[in-house]
Amino acid sequence: MPRSKAVGKHVVLIGAGRMGSAMAAGWLRDPASAGIASLDLVEPNPAESVARLAARKSVRLNPKPSIADVVVLAVKPQQIAATAPAIAPWTGPETLIVSILAGVTISRLSELLGVSRIVRAMPNTPGSIGAGVTAFSLSSACSDAESAIAVQFLQPLGRVIGPLDERKMDAVTAVSGSGPAYVFLLTEALAAAGRSMGLDSETAEALAVETVVGGGKLLAEGGAPSDLRKAVTSPGGTTAAALDVLMGQGGLPELMRRAVEAATKRGAELSRDS
Ligand SMILES: NC(=O)c1ccc[n+]([C@@H]2O[C@H](COP(=O)([O-])OP(=O)(O)OC[C@H]3O[C@@H](n4cnc5c(N)ncnc54)[C@H](OP(=O)(O)O)[C@@H]3O)[C@@H](O)[C@H]2O)c1
Structure with missing residues (x-):
């Protein structure tokens, strides 16, 4: 799929806990405008609300991995190293990673996942009810189109601000x-x-x-x-x-x-x- 294409993406969410499921529920309110053709949810202990999302057309829960256009990471930061091998089969050279893991840098994600297109986002707790604010940074390999995709995918958590220089992310974390x-x-x-x-x-x-x-x-x-x-x-x-x-x-x-x-x-x- 061409990188700039705004619709019809194969998307996988790794970790459908509080924040992940809030994002997925937001995307599924209007999958076409979120640019989603199919959504795979990877979650070892899905809540009932997550199972309900997975009952919808074009959504699957814990399917066999296939290369995705967008991989959204919403596991706990301390779970990322152990989860990385299971993420690898979802990623190819064109895959965009959107991570909301607090404190995990773009270079660390690149090292763990072997990908270059990475969005590092920092949401906050009110995001779980769509009333948060999320700031994000991009790796140097990301284009303007990928920045727009990041905004689209983070919007269910509330207002989105960025892209910011990654060096500002510790201050973002401290404020919002x-x-x-x-x-x-x-x-x-x-x-x-x-x-x-x-x-x-x-x-x-x-x-x-x-x-x-x-x-x-x-x-x-x-x-x-x-x-x-x-x-x-x-x-x-x-x-x-x-x-x-x-x-x-x-x-x-x-x-x-x-x-x-x-x-x-x-x-x-x-x-x-x-
Ligand atoms: N909550 C906030 O206010 C907030 C604010 C800023 C940033 N964040 C970031 O958002 C991320 C998610 O936070 P959260 O509050 O939504 O955490 P959470 O509710 O614990 O969600 C994480 C989910 O990932 C699942 N998981 C664990 N290992 C997995 C694997 N190998 N594959 C797929 N899923 C796996 C967990 O399952 P188990 O429970 O079974 O381990 C859990 O359901 C964190 O990285 C955090 O830093 C959160």
């Missing part, structure tokens, strides 16, 4: 890959602060959770975060009193910079060891 945990911590801390001001646990948690969800929805409608913040901050008011604490010396901006720096360094160490 680990970022949902920072938001969850912020929610926990807000609820705990509410309890310390005399609210009961249930009320404090509901107020904190709905505030973060609602704030997220306002952000999703557009507008710069700093403009939204200023819009709810009256001079001399309650929000201003809180922000004086949060934005003072050693406050949230400084803490966040240090946290993201620590995550970026750790990402680089883990990629080196993978």
Whole structure:
């Protein structure tokens, strides 16, 4: 099949766990616009939802391997070395690899799989419900057409950003890959602060959770975060009193910079060891 052809690809997904099955379900909502003619799912312990996907026309579960146009990798990073021999029969010289394995570099994938066209993507947890953000990098052998294919295949996880220089991927991991945990911590801390001001646990948690969800929805409608913040901050008011604490010396901006720096360094160490 010509490399630039936008439709009719033979695609295999290796690892139909949380993220893999979210991608497959997205592709199968409209296989033609995802450019899929046939989809093979390789998964040792398929969940019921995966078995249901495999009941559809042009989808097979754990079939005999044949060379694919696109191989999407969604096993755990620590499973890739052991899985590599089983991936080899799915790949030929023209095969495009799209990997969402956190911290596994393009050169490591190339070494393990013996292929040159590789997309390294970094999604995040909300991707499992289609509300994530995924950044990606390309190996030098990839064309613009392959970049477009990567976007098409990653879109079910949410917004797609790239291609980026692979050297930025540790920072991406530190901001958006680990970022949902920072938001969850912020929610926990807000609820705990509410309890310390005399609210009961249930009320404090509901107020904190709905505030973060609602704030997220306002952000999703557009507008710069700093403009939204200023819009709810009256001079001399309650929000201003809180922000004086949060934005003072050693406050949230400084803490966040240090946290993201620590995550970026750790990402680089883990990629080196993978
Ligand atoms: N979840 C996130 O928020 C997130 C965020 C960023 C990046 N990622 C990346 O996404 C990838 C998948 O994560 P996940 O959360 O979806 O993990 P997961 O739910 O554990 O999915 C991985 C799946 O691969 C299967 N598998 C194991 N060995 C296999 C083999 N040889 N052939 C085919 N399938 C095999 C696993 O089966 P068993 O369970 O039986 O081993 C499991 O169902 C990871 O590499 C991770 O780094 C995830």
